[in-house]
Structure formats: C-alpha cells, structure tokens
Amino acid sequence: MNTILRLLRPGLLAIVSLALATTVWAQxxxxxxxxxxxxxxxxxxxxxxxxxxxxxxxxxxxxxxxxxxxxxxxxxxxxxxxxxxxxxxxxxxxxxxxxxxxxxxxxxxxxxxxxxxxxxxxxxxxxxxxxxxxxxxxxxxxxxxxxxxxxxxxxxxxxxxxxxxxxxxxxxxxxxxxxxxxxxxxxxxxxxxxxxxxxxxxxTEFPPLFAQSDSDRIFNYLEAAYPQYLSPSHGQAGVASGYTFRYYAGSNAYVATANDKVWYLLPSISPDIGLLGDKAFWLSIAVQAGY
Missing domain, CATH: 2.40.100.10 (Cyclophilin-like)
Structure with missing residues (x-):
C-alpha cells in the first residue's frame, strides 16, 4: 500500500485557495x-x-x-x-x-x-x-x-x-x-x-464545474494525471457500500470517495482498499490543475 501511495501522491504541492480557483473556472x-x-x-x-x-x-x-x-x-x-x-x-x-x-x-x-x-x-x-x-x-x-x-x-x-x-x-x-x-x-x-x-x-464533454460534485472533479483529475493506473480515461461511475466510485475496465482499478477520504483499489497489485488521503487535499490539487 505504501508503494502505491508513493506512486500516486504528487510531489510537494501547496494547497491553494479553492474559492479563488473556483471563481475563475466555475462557469x-x-x-x-x-x-x-x-x-x-x-x-x-x-x-x-x-x-x-x-x-x-x-x-x-x-x-x-x-x-x-x-x-x-x-x-x-x-x-x-x-x-x-x-x-x-x-x-x-x-x-x-x-x-x-x-x-x-x-x-x-x-x-x-x-x-x-x-x-x-x-x-x-x-x-x-x-x-x-x-x-x-x-x-x-x-x-x-x-x-x-x-x-x-x-x-x-x-x-x-x-x-x-x-x-x-x-x-x-x-x-x-x-x-x-x-x-x-x-x-x-x-x-x-x-x-x-x-x-x-x-x-467527452463534462458539465461546467459548478455542476460537478467534488468527487467528479477529483476523479477527472486522477484519470488525466495517472493514466497508467486508470484506463480507459473516463471510468464507469457507481455507488456501492457507501463509496462513490469509478471503475476502469482497462486496468481493473477503482477510485472512490467516502467519509471525506479518497480511496483506491488495484487488485493487480493488492487485494486491499488503500487510502490516498483526505478528500479536501485531493480536491485542492485538482483545482490547482484546472479541474
């Protein structure tokens, strides 16, 4: 699990102001x-x-x-x-x-x-x-x-x-x-x-940012930033057992949000659900990248 976290987690990125970025891109x-x-x-x-x-x-x-x-x-x-x-x-x-x-x-x-x-x-x-x-x-x-x-x-x-x-x-x-x-x-x-x-x-045409959920914005960013794990580049959405998720048939992988956290599952590497981090942290990164 720690190996996947090191692979997926970006380098030292400052958490930016969500309000400022949202104002720029909301529409x-x-x-x-x-x-x-x-x-x-x-x-x-x-x-x-x-x-x-x-x-x-x-x-x-x-x-x-x-x-x-x-x-x-x-x-x-x-x-x-x-x-x-x-x-x-x-x-x-x-x-x-x-x-x-x-x-x-x-x-x-x-x-x-x-x-x-x-x-x-x-x-x-x-x-x-x-x-x-x-x-x-x-x-x-x-x-x-x-x-x-x-x-x-x-x-x-x-x-x-x-x-x-x-x-x-x-x-x-x-x-x-x-x-x-x-x-x-x-x-x-x-x-x-x-x-x-x-x-x-x-x-793919996505909705304006104001019409997207925070989970959608995070997932859209992760798909673009980590195609080696999330393939194809727009997963199948679903909800199950309290998780909001997307599934990627090409890589047999999942990303999900639940309890204000972001999770992943890569069965080819580990059968365990792994924690990526706080939802607010990943949303800030997504916003900084333009999502």
Whole structure:
C-alpha cells in the first residue's frame, strides 16, 4: 500500500485557495480529447468567447472530432488538429465544416503557452471553422498581432499539457500539402498508415464545474494525471457500500470517495482498499490543475 501511495501522491504541492480557483473556472465547460497518446482536457472560456466555444462544441457534439488526427506539430510553436479524419474505414480527408465563426480575439485572452486557439485562413479574421491548435510557448508577439488576432477559447489543464508536450516531442514527416509537419509514431517505411498518426478516439464533454460534485472533479483529475493506473480515461461511475466510485475496465482499478477520504483499489497489485488521503487535499490539487 505504501508503494502505491508513493506512486500516486504528487510531489510537494501547496494547497491553494479553492474559492479563488473556483471563481475563475466555475462557469467553464471542460472537454476531454481522448487521444492515442493520452487525455487532453480543455477548460473552455464559455463567457469570454461564447461564439467560438459554441462553434467548437458543435463539432464535439456532432461527433466530427472522433477519429480526427493531429496533422501539424511544430516544436516551440503549436500542435494543430480538428481538420482531417482517419476512421477505420480509411482516410476520409477534411471533415465537413459548419459556417465560419466570427473572430473573438481579445488581448485579455492572449496566445500564451497552454492556451487553445482557432486556426483560420490567412487574410480573413472571420474564417475559423473546425481546426484549432495548442500553443506550446508564448506566441503572443506573433499570433496576437496578425490576421485580427487568433481567438483563444480555452486552456489546457496541467496533466493535459504533459500529453501535448509529449506529442510535440515526437518525430514528424513531410507528407505534403497540409501535412508538412505530420507527427507520427512507429513509422519507418514509406507509406503512412492509420496506426502511425495520432488520433482522437473519443471526445467527452463534462458539465461546467459548478455542476460537478467534488468527487467528479477529483476523479477527472486522477484519470488525466495517472493514466497508467486508470484506463480507459473516463471510468464507469457507481455507488456501492457507501463509496462513490469509478471503475476502469482497462486496468481493473477503482477510485472512490467516502467519509471525506479518497480511496483506491488495484487488485493487480493488492487485494486491499488503500487510502490516498483526505478528500479536501485531493480536491485542492485538482483545482490547482484546472479541474
């Protein structure tokens, strides 16, 4: 049990003010991009960029982003997706897009590291449709000042940025056209196959934070932060014997809350229910990470 606690418990993290963080994120919708490299969670700026968020959610809710793949990765700049699909039936080209969304750029939402912004056509500030990108660094000097500014509509959580950074560290190939900086995995031949690209296997839309329970926020954080123990990246919820829990079929694991504590069960390591710590402690960590 002590071994699992050492593995799961983060390093020395200060407990932050829950009231302050909740004020910032309370109205925010969270979307989880389930990628072949891990979960990327985005807190959307519902109030600050309402038209852009509504546009993004229209693609999420239609299922258009499932089997989408990351088609552009430039280290020290951006990772981009939202355009091209590769379902099991074969490469499908660019997805069908909805009408362009009006540009909602604001200097109050700058293109700094960890933010998510809409891609668009050169010379047309109001041309954004389905494609978006993650800012890997502070791109404000470039992206805030051209083409009407690129609209930032969300921010990636701390665990999600670890996944984005891993993707940015992967090798790329020049496949021509829109794919001159295509990130790939396990590729050494001449023909790029579906298994070589980085796909979205699913997209989950979570409720705004004010509508989530404290347990949900903790579980959402743990799923993103510890995918090696909690797989798939969104467990099956349940209540039993006083525990509120999620079960992860891929790793045959449970996380749960009860009596103001957070618990875990990893039968592959131990048959005993283990204590992770106080619920308030883990909620503070989740909030600090953007949950």
């Amino acid at each position: 925010s919708t969270m979307v989880r991009l389930h990628t072949t490299q891990g979960a990327i969670d985005i807190q959307l700026y519902d109030t600050a960029a309402p038209k852009t968020v509504a546009n993004f959610l229209s693609y999420v809710r239609s299922g258009a982003y499932t089997d989408n793949f990351i088609h552009r990765s430039i280290p020290g700049f951006v990772v981009q997706l939202g355009g091209y699909a590769w379902p099991a039936s074969g490469y499908a080209g660019h997805i069908t897009t909805f009408p362009p969304v009006v540009n909602e750029f604001s200097v109050a939402r700058s293109n700094v590291r960890g933010t998510v912004a809409m891609a668009k056509l050169g010379g047309d500030p109001n041309s954004a449709t389905s494609e978006f990108f993650f800012n890997l660094v502070n791109n404000a000097a470039n992206l805030d000042t051209q083409n009407g500014g690129f609209t930032v509509f969300g921010r990636v959580t701390t665990p999600g940025m670890a996944v984005v950074d891993r993707i940015a560290a992967l090798g790329t190939v020049n496949a021509g056209g829109a794919f001159t900086n295509l990130p790939v995995v396990n590729f050494s031949g001449s023909t790029i196959l579906r298994e070589h690209v980085l796909r979205l296997t699913d997209v």
